[in-house]
Amino acid sequence: MSRARQPPLVTGISPNEGISWTKVTIRGENLGTGPADLIGLTICGHNCLLTAEWMSASKIVCRVGQAKNDKGDIIVTTKSGGKGTSTVSFKLLKPEKIGILDQSAVWVDEMNYYDMRTDRNKGIPPLSLRPANPLGIEIDKGRFPQKDLEALFPGMSADFTSENFSAAWYLIENHSTTSFDQLKMAVVNLKKQANKKNEGSLAYVKGGLSTFFEAQDALSAIHQKLEADGTEKVEGSMTQKLENVLNRASNTADTLFQEVLGRKDKADSTRNALNVLQRFKFLFNLPLNIERNIQKGDYDVVINDYEKAKSLFGKTEVQVFKKYYAEVETRIEALRELLLDKLLETPSTLHDQKRYIRYLSDLHAPGDPAWQCIGAQHQWILQLMHNCKESYVKEQKAWRYKAPQQVVFVEKLTKLVVSQLPNFWKLWISYVNGSLFSETAEKSGQMERSKKNARQRQNDFKKMIQEVMYSLVKLIRGALLPFSLREGESRQYGGWEMKSELSGQWLTHVIQTVRLSYESLTALEIPNDMLQIIQDLILDLRVRCVIVTLQHTAEDIKRLAEKEDWVVDNEGLTSLPAQFEQCIIHSLQSLKTVLDCKPGEASVFQQQKTQEDVCQLSIGIMQVFIDCLEQLSTKPDGDIDTAHLSVDVSSPDLFGSIHEDSSLSSEQRLLIALSNCRYLERHTFLNIAEHFEKHGFQGVEKITQVTMESLKELDQRLFEMYIEFKADPIVGSLEPGIYAGYFDWKDCLVPAGVRNYLKEALVNIIAVHAEVFTISKDLVPRVMSRVVEAVSEELSRLMQCVSSFSKNGALQARLEICALRDTVAIYLTPESNSSFKQALEALPQLSSGTDKKFLEELLNKFKSSMHLQLTCFQASSSAMMKT
Numbered sequence: 001m002s003r004a005r006q007p008p009l010v011t012g013i014s015p016n017e018g019i020s021w022t023k024v025t026i027r028g029e030n031l032g033t034g035p036a037d038l039i040g041l042t043i044c045g046h047n048c049l050l051t052a053e054w055m056s057a058s059k060i061v062c063r064v065g066q067a068k069n070d071k072g073d074i075i076v077t078t079k080s081g082g083k084g085t086s087t088v089s090f091k092l093l094k095p096e097k098i099g100i101l102d103q104s105a106v107w108v109d110e111m112n113y114y115d116m117r118t119d120r121n122k123g124i125p126p127l128s129l130r131p132a133n134p135l136g137i138e139i140d141k142g143r144f145p146q147k148d149l150e151a152l153f154p155g156m157s158a159d160f161t162s163e164n165f166s167a168a169w170y171l172i173e174n175h176s177t178t179s180f181d182q183l184k185m186a187v188v189n190l191k192k193q194a195n196k197k198n199e200g201s202l203a204y205v206k207g208g209l210s211t212f213f214e215a216q217d218a219l220s221a222i223h224q225k226l227e228a229d230g231t232e233k234v235e236g237s238m239t240q241k242l243e244n245v246l247n248r249a250s251n252t253a254d255t256l257f258q259e260v261l262g263r264k265d266k267a268d269s270t271r272n273a274l275n276v277l278q279r280f281k282f283l284f285n286l287p288l289n290i291e292r293n294i295q296k297g298d299y300d301v302v303i304n305d306y307e308k309a310k311s312l313f314g315k316t317e318v319q320v321f322k323k324y325y326a327e328v329e330t331r332i333e334a335l336r337e338l339l340l341d342k343l344l345e346t347p348s349t350l351h352d353q354k355r356y357i358r359y360l361s362d363l364h365a366p367g368d369p370a371w372q373c374i375g376a377q378h379q380w381i382l383q384l385m386h387n388c389k390e391s392y393v394k395e396q397k398a399w400r401y402k403a404p405q406q407v408v409f410v411e412k413l414t415k416l417v418v419s420q421l422p423n424f425w426k427l428w429i430s431y432v433n434g435s436l437f438s439e440t441a442e443k444s445g446q447m448e449r450s451k452k453n454a455r456q457r458q459n460d461f462k463k464m465i466q467e468v469m470y471s472l473v474k475l476i477r478g479a480l481l482p483f484s485l486r487e488g489e490s491r492q493y494g495g496w497e498m499k500s501e502l503s504g505q506w507l508t509h510v511i512q513t514v515r516l517s518y519e520s521l522t523a524l525e526i527p528n529d530m531l532q533i534i535q536d537l538i539l540d541l542r543v544r545c546v547i548v549t550l551q552h553t554a555e556d557i558k559r560l561a562e563k564e565d566w567v568v569d570n571e572g573l574t575s576l577p578a579q580f581e582q583c584i585i586h587s588l589q590s591l592k593t594v595l596d597c598k599p600g601e602a603s604v605f606q607q608q609k610t611q612e613d614v615c616q617l618s619i620g621i622m623q624v625f626i627d628c629l630e631q632l633s634t635k636p637d638g639d640i641d642t643a644h645l646s647v648d649v650s651s652p653d654l655f656g657s658i659h660e661d662s663s664l665s666s667e668q669r670l671l672i673a674l675s676n677c678r679y680l681e682r683h684t685f686l687n688i689a690e691h692f693e694k695h696g697f698q699g700v701e702k703i704t705q706v707t708m709e710s711l712k713e714l715d716q717r718l719f720e721m722y723i724e725f726k727a728d729p730i731v732g733s734l735e736p737g738i739y740a741g742y743f744d745w746k747d748c749l750v751p752a753g754v755r756n757y758l759k760e761a762l763v764n765i766i767a768v769h770a771e772v773f774t775i776s777k778d779l780v781p782r783v784m785s786r787v788v789e790a791v792s793e794e795l796s797r798l799m800q801c802v803s804s805f806s807k808n809g810a811l812q813a814r815l816e817i818c819a820l821r822d823t824v825a826i827y828l829t830p831e832s833n834s835s836f837k838q839a840l841e842a843l844p845q846l847s848s849g850t851d852k853k854f855l856e857e858l859l860n861k862f863k864s865s866m867h868l869q870l871t872c873f874q875a876s877s878s879a880m881m882k883t
Contacts, residue, residue, distance in 0.1 A: 006030045008076040008084025017091035018064060024090070026060040032078040033057065040077030043090050044070070064092065136189035137182045139174045149173065280321070283313055287327040294335055303362045306332055336365045343373050346380040350423040353377075357436050368453055370431050377427065378464045381420050382471055388413050389475050393495045406479040406496060407506050414517040417472050424468075425524045428454075428461055465530045473537045480510060481540060504549030504587075508594055511541050515598055528600070535600060542604050545594045550617040553587040554624050561628045566664060572675035572776025576632075577684045580625050584688050588695050595695050605698045615699040618692065622685070622707035626714050633673035633718055634666075668775060670722040671783075675776040677715040681708065722783065726771075727790035730764045733757065734794050745802050745809035754819045754862045755812075761791060762823060762869065769872045784827040792835035795820065799839040807851075810844040815855055817843075819862050823873055 010028040018024070024043070032038045035054040042048065046065040053061045060076065073086040133139060149158070149169055156166035158173045175183070277284065286309055293302045306328065313325045342348075343356040353373055360369040392409040399405045430436045432454040471493075477484050478493035480502065485493060502510070518534050557580060564576050595604055605611050664672075685707055692700045737757020765787055772783045799813060821828070821836045828836075846852050863870065 005033075005078075005080040007081040008032070008078055010074045010076060010084065010086040010088060013074055013088050013090055016088065017093055019093050019095045020064055020066050022064045024062060024064060026062065026074055026076070027058055028076070028084075028086075029058060030078070030081050030084070031057055031060055031076055033080055037078045037080050038076070039079055040075070040083070042075045044072030044092050064090065134190070134193070135175070135186035137175070137178065137186050140177050141174060144172060144176065283309060283321060283324050283328075287324065287331055290328065290331045290335070294331075294338070299335070299339070299359050302332075302335060303359060306363065332363060336360060336363050339363070340365065340369060340372070343369055344376045346376065350426055353423075353427060354430060354436055361436075370427075370436050370450065371453065371457060374424070374427060374431065374461065374464070377420075377424050378468070381417070381424060381468055384416055384420065385413060385468075385471050385475060388416060389478070389493070389495075396497050404502055404506055406502065407510055409479055410476055410510050411513055413472065413475060414513055417468065418517050418520045421468065421521065422524055425465075425526060462530065465526065466533075469530060469533050473533050476510075476514065476537060477540075480507070481544060484540060501548060504545050504552060504590060507541060507545035507548060508590065511538060511545060511594055514538055514541065522600075535602075539602055539604070542594045543607075543610050546591055546604055546610075546614060547617065549587055549591055550614065550621060553583060554617070554621045556583055556587075557621060557624045558628065560625070561632055564632055566669075566672065568672060568675075568775060571679070572672065572778065573679050574672060574676060576629070577676050577679050580680075581684050581687060584621070585691055588691050591695065603696065605696060611698040614697060615703060618697065618703045619706050622688075622703065623710055626707070626710050629673050629676060630714055630718070633669050634721075635669075667722055667725045667771065670718050670725070671772060671775040671779060673718050674715060674722065674779055677711055677718065678776075678778065681711055681715070685711065719782070719786075723786050723790065726768045726783075727787045730761050730768075730787065731790050731794040733764070734761060734791070735798055737761070738798060745805045745813065747806060748809045748812060750808050751812040751815050751858060753858055753865075754816055758816050758820060759866065762820070762866070765791070765824070766869055766872055773872075781827065784824070785829050785832070788824045788827045789829060789832045789835070791820070791824075792832040792839070796835040796839035796842070799842040802842070805844055807844075811846070811851060811855060813843050814840065814846070815858050815862075818855070819859055822859065822863070823870055826873055 006029070008028060008030050010026055010031075012027040014025045014027075015022065026041075032054055038049070038052060038054050038060070040047075040049060041052045041060065041062060043062075043064050048062045048065050051063040051065070055061060071089055071091045073089055075086060076084045078084070149172065153166045153169045155164060156169055157164045158169040159165060175186075282305075286305055289305065290302050293299070293305075309325065309328055313321045316322060316325065339356050339359050343353060343360065357370045357373060389409065392405055392412070396405060401408065427436075431450060434448070434450040436450060474485065474489060474493040478490070479496055482490065482494050482496065482498060514534065515538060518531060518538065521531055521534070522528075560576060560579055560583070563579060564574060566574055568574060597603060605614065685704060689700050689704045692703065697703075734757065737755070737760065740757060765784070768787055769780060769784055772780050795817065799817070802809075802813075805813060817836060817839050824832075846855070
């Protein structure tokens with residue numbers, strides 16, 4: 001069931017006052033769906049349906065009838081909405097009597113009358129013979145209200161030509177302030193007019209006396225002739241005589257009334273001409289009115305007048321009308337050209353464009369002005385974009401602003417497109433739905449033609465949008481990603497001097513700018529396929545931003561070596577690992593907005609090549625830091641800046657050797673580097689891997705694996721270098737110490753204790769322990785175990801090289817081997833245990849218990865004498881033994 005329509009509502013009437021039969025235009029809402037739907041129309045209570053002309057649902061034209069009320073509402077009744085209401089009213093005015101000497105804007109038709117001389121219509125003279133002032137004195141209009149006079153003289157009139165004429169009303173209305181003497185003069189004037197009327201018949205007779213006399217003479221002659229000649233002879237002459245008399249009478253009458261009739265014909269001709277001019281003055285004045293209204297910009301008035309003239313005189317056959325209508329068409333054609341020029345002018349607002357298109361449509365302009373406007377706007381937007389690029393390219397050398405020129409250009413370009421494209425898109429939407437021509441359904445024919453044209457040109461408009469998007473993307477690529485342009489596009493879209501590539505920070509800013517532009521264009525409901533090229537640009541910018549940021553991060557990490565201050569905390573670490581981790585985290589955080597996907601965006605890592613490039617760059621960053629560590633640890637002593645060296649005062653080893661000197665040795669730098677490597681392996685690299693995964697990086701396992709292997713290789717190299725620095729001197733001192741003083745295993749005295757060479761070796765080992773412990777307690781087991789391995793291996797070799805031992809030599813050798821083994825027992829490894837075992841196996845076995853007891857006493861004596869020195873080999877925790 002269809003929904004009932006709202007009742008009619010009249011909101012305006014033009015004009016809002018007038019006399020009967022005034023043509024009015026009624027405007028409002030729901031005034032019917034068609035002529036058949038309009039079933040009632042009253043103005044001031046009078047039914048005006050017979051003269052009503054339904055124009056649209058918001059407009060009706062009719063004529064006001066003979067209404068009873070002076071002022072009343074306008075009520076419209078329709079089948080669909082019923083009886084309506086009105087917010088305005090119409091005031092009915094009474095027509096004024098117009099005298100022959102009064103000025104009037106319209107022609108007053110005279111009443112039909114007969115010549116008074118025939119006395120056939122008494123008392124009703126023609127308007128031309130009626131006096132405007134019958135009393136012949138000055139008229140002085142009184143100020144008595146018309147309504148009061150009508151109430152005082154009901155059914156009467158002050159018009160002296162009316163049958164209900166009231167002399168009292170006439171005197172009150174026209175001579176209320178006239179003096180008595182003037183009224184006396186008026187009486188004399190009336191008497192003179194009455195005498196003239198009575199003398200009219202006498203004057204008529206006087207004017208025709210000669211005719212009567214001639215007729216009398218003719219009759220007398222006829223009578224005498226009849227008597228003399230007889231009846232038969234006179235019949236012929238009498239007839240001839242009568243004809244002559246009649247002819248003379250006719251000629252006399254013609255002579256008398258020739259002038260009067262001539263004036264009457266001339267007056268009729270003039271009246272007819274004036275009537276024609278008055279009736280068709282609209283057409284005759286229209287060319288001039290069109291010129292004036294065009295100059296004032298009142299195009300609506302021109303169009304309405306033209307439509308009216310076209311409907312009235314478009315097919316006329318009257319030459320005068322044809323001539324004037326041709327003038328109208330000439331001016332309308334000039335107006336069409338003027339409006340088309342204004343429509344194609346740029347820049348212009350959407351409101352003005354719609355207005356000019358409607359004007360041209362109402363004027364039936366040839367072609368399709370709306371589509372011409374769309375094409376002009378399209379070319380203008382493209383021109384603006386290229387002009388923007390050219391202006392910034394020319395200013396490259398003189399650029400003095402903080403922000404890079406390419407960044408400012410992209411901001412300006414996107415702002416330009418975002419400001420211009422919405423109106424362009426809305427113009428197309430209005431063209432598609434037909435609202436360019438009418439906001440209501442008044443011009444359904446034009447709307448349907450517009451929709452049909454839009455369907456045919458849909459692909460053309462799509463190409464226009466794509467061309468704008470293509471130019472936008474290419475111009476941005478030319479400024480930021482010139483390597484992504486094809487060979488032939490560089491001249492049109494490029495031209496920038498790329499002194500240095502933008503940093504990741506500025507690229508992030510540009511990405512945000514392009515994203516905001518994309519969101520603005522999406523809000524216009526432009527199809528996604530037309531905007532896909534912008535999404536591709538955003539993806540390329542995001543990938544480039546990640547690559548550039550990682551490259552700059554690698555450069556920043558290279559410079560970390562310059563910031564190494566060699567300040568060691570109680571864990572044996574400098575600030576370098578923390579600085580490295582913070583540098584990576586800061587870099588990744590700066591990429592967060594870039595890596596996060598906005599609606600409709602793809603992941604930065606969706607392409608395999610991007611994954612591989614980012615993975616290699618990440619590995620490169622880690623490798624740069626590893627190389628930085630190696631460079632710092634292996635730099636010659638003279639190249640190390642020690643002006644700011646310090647140590648953490650919270651370290652329990654405040655009086656270690658590192659603090660006794662203001663400079664670091666190569667061995668100390670190696671230890672610090674080893675401590676840093678250990679921390680990197682166990683903490684920093686793992687934390688960085690977590691951050692990589694958190695930010696969506698691909699191939700994190702590969703990054704971690706490769707960097708860990710590289711770090712371990714560096715650690716092993718540094719460790720071997722340190723062991724070489726420390727263990728080789730100790731190992732090298734064993735053989736000379738054993739055979740000092742021409743000592744011979746075959747011929748030696750009874751052992752009195754451990755010889756000095758071993759004690760010196762132990763002291764050197766203790767020195768290594770102290771140095772390592774000062775830097776990092778965690779490195780002590782690893783270093784000491786390796787030193788012990790080297791010493792034990794050398795001692796085993798030396799023992800195995802002895803051809804034979806005497807009893808005392810064997811006992812001396814066993815004492816020294818056991819003393820060394822027991823002293824460094826906490827740092828023994830399977831390798832060192834094996835070396836000590838091989839060394840003991842190379843000695844003769846003890847044959848008696850006495851020897852064993854003697855050996856034990858000597859060992860206890862050694863341990864007792866060197867108790868203080870050997871305390872560093874006592875484990876405070878079993879954890880220290882783990883490497």
